[in-house]
Amino acid sequence: MAIEPTTEQQAAREVFAAGQDLALVAGAGTGKTSTLVLMGASTRRRGLYVAFNRSIAEDARHRFGPNVQCRTAHSLAFQAVGRRYSDRLNAAARIPAKQTARILGINRSIDLGRDRQITVTHQARLVMSMIRRFCYSTDQQVMAHHAEPVNGLDTDAQNFLARILLRYATMAWEDITAPKGQLKFDHDHYMKLWAMDRPVLDADFVLLDEAQDTNPVLEEVFLSQDAQRVCVGDPAQQIYGWRNARDVMTGFPAQHLHLTQSFRFGPQIAAVANRWLKHAESAMQLTGHGPTASRIGRTPHPDAVLCRGNADAMAEVLAFLDLGIPVALTGGGSALQRIATAAMELKSGKRTTHPELFLFTSWEEVQEYVEYDSAGQDLKAIVGLIDTYGPDLILQAVDRLSPPEHAQVTVSTAHKAKGREWESVRIGKGFDAPLADEDGIPRDLNPAEARLIYVAVSRARRLLDPEGLAWIDDYEKSRAATGRSLIGLSLTGQLKHPSSPVSQFMQTHLPDTTAIEGDYLAHLTGLPHPVQPIEVQYPDWSALGHAIDYRLRLSFGGRLGPAVHLGVLAFEEGGHFPGSPPRPVRQALLTAGHQLLANVEAYLTDPDRRHKDIRAQEAVTRLCYVAAFFEDLARTGHIRRNSLLGTATPTTTLADLSAMVPGHAVNDIHQQIHLAGKPLASLRALPASAKVCGPLFAGSSDLGGADADYILDGLLLDCKATTRPRRLGREEIYQLAGYLLLDYDDHYGINRVGLYLSRQGALITWTVEDFLRRLGTTAPLPLLRRRFRNHLRAAHNQTPKTADLHIPPAPPSTMTS
Numbered sequence: 052m053a054i055e056p057t058t059e060q061q062a063a064r065e066v067f068a069a070g071q072d073l074a075l076v077a078g079a080g081t082g083k084t085s086t087l088v089l090m091g092a093s094t095r096r097r098g099l100y101v102a103f104n105r106s107i108a109e110d111a112r113h114r115f116g117p118n119v120q121c122r123t124a125h126s127l128a129f130q131a132v133g134r135r136y137s138d139r140l141n142a143a144a145r146i147p148a149k150q151t152a153r154i155l156g157i158n159r160s161i162d163l164g165r166d167r168q169i170t171v172t173h174q175a176r177l178v179m180s181m182i183r184r185f186c187y188s189t190d191q192q193v194m195a196h197h198a199e200p201v202n203g204l205d206t207d208a209q210n211f212l213a214r215i216l217l218r219y220a221t222m223a224w225e226d227i228t229a230p231k232g233q234l235k236f237d238h239d240h241y242m243k244l245w246a247m248d249r250p251v252l253d254a255d256f257v258l259l260d261e262a263q264d265t266n267p268v269l270e271e272v273f274l275s276q277d278a279q280r281v282c283v284g285d286p287a288q289q290i291y292g293w294r295n296a297r298d299v300m301t302g303f304p305a306q307h308l309h310l311t312q313s314f315r316f317g318p319q320i321a322a323v324a325n326r327w328l329k330h331a332e333s334a335m336q337l338t339g340h341g342p343t344a345s346r347i348g349r350t351p352h353p354d355a356v357l358c359r360g361n362a363d364a365m366a367e368v369l370a371f372l373d374l375g376i377p378v379a380l381t382g383g384g385s386a387l388q389r390i391a392t393a394a395m396e397l398k399s400g401k402r403t404t405h406p407e408l409f410l411f412t413s414w415e416e417v418q419e420y421v422e423y424d425s426a427g428q429d430l431k432a433i434v435g436l437i438d439t440y441g442p443d444l445i446l447q448a449v450d451r452l453s454p455p456e457h458a459q460v461t462v463s464t465a466h467k468a469k470g471r472e473w474e475s476v477r478i479g480k481g482f483d484a485p486l487a488d489e490d491g492i493p494r495d496l497n498p499a500e501a502r503l504i505y506v507a508v509s510r511a512r513r514l515l516d517p518e519g520l521a522w523i524d525d526y527e528k529s530r531a532a533t534g535r536s537l538i539g540l541s542l543t544g545q546l547k548h549p550s551s552p553v554s555q556f557m558q559t560h561l562p563d564t565t566a567i568e569g570d571y572l573a574h575l576t577g578l579p580h581p582v583q584p585i586e587v588q589y590p591d592w593s594a595l596g597h598a599i600d601y602r603l604r605l606s607f608g609g610r611l612g613p614a615v616h617l618g619v620l621a622f623e624e625g626g627h628f629p630g631s632p633p634r635p636v637r638q639a640l641l642t643a644g645h646q647l648l649a650n651v652e653a654y655l656t657d658p659d660r661r662h663k664d665i666r667a668q669e670a671v672t673r674l675c676y677v678a679a680f681f682e683d684l685a686r687t688g689h690i691r692r693n694s695l696l697g698t699a700t701p702t703t704t705l706a707d708l709s710a711m712v713p714g715h716a717v718n719d720i721h722q723q724i725h726l727a728g729k730p731l732a733s734l735r736a737l738p739a740s741a742k743v744c745g746p747l748f749a750g751s752s753d754l755g756g757a758d759a760d761y762i763l764d765g766l767l768l769d770c771k772a773t774t775r776p777r778r779l780g781r782e783e784i785y786q787l788a789g790y791l792l793l794d795y796d797d798h799y800g801i802n803r804v805g806l807y808l809s810r811q812g813a814l815i816t817w818t819v820e821d822f823l824r825r826l827g828t829t830a831p832l833p834l835l836r837r838r839f840r841n842h843l844r845a846a847h848n849q850t851p852k853t854a855d856l857h858i859p860p861a862p863p864s865t866m867t868s
């Protein structure tokens with residue numbers, strides 16, 4: 052039966068028919084496929100619908116007209132590249148890890164001490180997993196950071212291992228891509244090869260489905276098409292961790308339209324979904340138009356129980372089995388079976404080959420690891436489950452699971468419930484309230500967690516029992532009582548909270564970031580890939596980011612900035628902070644810090660500094676890297692794990708700290724300095740009076756601080772040392788806008804704003820006029836500044852001050868040349 056399109060669906064069809072790119076944000080149950088079919092039928096042009104998996108593509112084939120091909124990305128890649136390798140794809144189903152090791156010449160275990168070894172077979176498995184992770188990235192070569200984390204290893208050991216594995220992984224990729232390669236060739240491999248070829252899809256328009264969960268490699272292929280591009284999905288349902296915060300849809304430079312009428316459920320369930328959409332930082336709100344009346348209420352017999360993790364799901368399964376109710380577990384119980392078996396092996400004094408536990412020599416060691424090491428948090432829930440029920444009971448329970456068709460209830464994790472729906476759903480265990488901070492105020496609910504909960508609650512058609520979410524009322528109440536204290540956060544801190552005064556102002560007065568985002572993304576095309584350390588799994592990104600910022604400041608003739616000074620002064624007599632080292636160590640670090648500042652000063656005031664030889668340049672780069680840890684102390688109030696300062700002894704000198712700066716950090720910073728040569732040359736050549744580093748603004752004290760990177764002849768510039776430039780967007784744009792507006796009295800005469808991508812040597816700028824206009828305002832800058840000031844001061848007056856900031860306002864650094 053033909054459906055009558057809603058106004059929203061018609062609007063989408065019209066934008067599509069006009070030939071424009073489009074991001075179609077489609078809430079749960081809002082008739083996404085129906086709308087795409089409507090679009091396809093509105094034209095005779097040739098289309099390509101890219102589905103998330105094979106069964107969706109198969110279903111879609113029956114719904115689209117003959118002008119639209121329905122494919123998965125893998126099938127496109129297979130047709131273009133994969134079939135050349137079909138012999139190897141079809142060959143022996145699997146190559147055992149032993150044989151992989153032999154092919155790669157891995158012939159020795161890696162000894163990690165304390166009776167822990169990484170055997171050749173484990174190394175082979177880790178190498179192949181490194182290749183898989185590389186295949187889903189946009190990187191052009193395998194790097195150490197593609198190595199998967201190994202439970203039980205600290206950062207240094209991980210880095211050490213990753214460097215060894217990288218050698219083999221590079222060889223493995225060479226073998227895989229060679230015509231006569233011997234390693235197993237699989238689907239991820241031709242997908243990556245296809246993407247690296249920069250394919251042009253054979254269609255007039257491309258419809259990318261479930262775009263919010265697209266992996267980076269397919270995302271890049273889609274974005275680089277010249278055909279009309281439509282991406283469809285629901286950013287609020289983004290639950291795969293391909294990227295931290297942003298999905299391809301949110302940043303897609305095109306018109307964004309919404310489908311908000313859900314045909315899955317009625318108004319009551321829509322209201323619950325909307326509550327979670329808000330916590331998920333989505334502006335979308337659904338209306339319920341489901342065929343059946345829907346309600347919220349308790350139910351002892353739901354069709355499905357949705358939980359947070361595997362351990363939570365198992366706890367629910369055990370409860371149903373106790374009651375004699377036939378229960379199915381989505382995805383089956385084999386993962387739990389494997390981990391329970393591994394636990395039994397370890398408990399009986401044997402070693403296990405389980406990929407997450409192979410390094411441990413006993414179950415006690417696993418327990419200790421999850422208790423004391425923050426890296427072990429993922430394992431924690433599963434260890435808790437095994438400790439609560441015992442591996443035997445879990446294995447028995449897995450045996451007693453029913454197939455879905457015979458079960459009375461299905462238990463699923465929220466992840467595995469994606470794309471499914473049930474008549475009645477109970478929200479089960481594991482979705483816990485955020486913990487309270489030291490002041491008893493609940494910490495922020497992580498938007499990623501809220502997205503997962505939104506996915507879970509929006510699976511219900513008729514009845515939703517939100518039992519596992521009962522804490523949300525109290526959470527919202529206590530947040531409402533404390534909400535305004537967000538004014539005490541810095542500019543960047545506030546931008547992470549949609550309800551902060553700064554975010555609220557931006558959303559109201561500069562509402563539309565899509566044009567600037569689009570412009571920014573357009574600048575990225577054709578840029579070289581970001582330089583980055585290749586051989587280190589966990590570079591200290593924060594220290595590298597600060598260090599490149601200092602190095603650029605020095606090249607402009609600016610000083611390191613007040614935060615480094617404060618970090619040094621923290622070691623003075625009486626300057627105590629939590630976890631502060633003993634007095635003799637503090638004295639050593641104070642001396643080293645003062646010397647660091649003096650050495651930088653000497654470098655700056657030396658008229659020949661630009662011509663200094665390589666060794667002198669390297670010495671100053673090392674100082675910058677060390678300085679980053681002093682700044683870190685000033686900003687966080689403690690010496691963090693893996694800080695260079697944490698290794699100090701009473702005899703530590705500046706020379707010792709400098710010598711500890713890893714070679715990869717020096718190389719990385721030098722690569723970036725080299726890239727900066729051309730794009731920043733004219734800015735460097737400006738007279739000293741036209742260059743300000745680390746400017747503070749008249750308005751900086753109206754919030755918890757805001758210091759920009761540079762203002763160069765009226766150009767407000769922020770340096771971003773990111774390896775994933777596509778992840779930048781709204782927040783960074785609002786950051787620039789924030790600095791601009793905080794300059795209440797136009798002290799700096801800012802006439803342009805911009806971002807400098809130091810890993811690509813790319814300078815992207817806008818005139819202030821253009822920037823504001825594209826952000827959707829016609830108000831003149833002085834008026835916006837007045838409004839911003841009034842808004843912040845009003846927020847300030849309504850809140851008791853939170854004095855949690857470590858950096859008092861200080862004058863910006865002055866120029867020396």
Ligand SMILES: Nc1ncnc2c1ncn2[C@@H]1O[C@H](COP(=O)(O)OP(=O)(O)OP(=O)(O)O)[C@@H](O)[C@H]1O
Pocket residue numbers: 054055056057060077078079080081082083084085086314315
């Ligand atoms: N304009 C409409 N009026 C009434 N029902 C509609 C309309 N559009 C879609 N539907 C119904 O909504 C249901 C879901 O539609 P569709 O199959 O297009 O969605 P989907 O692609 O599975 O994804 P989602 O349900 O997540 O949007 C179907 O039963 C469909 O008939």
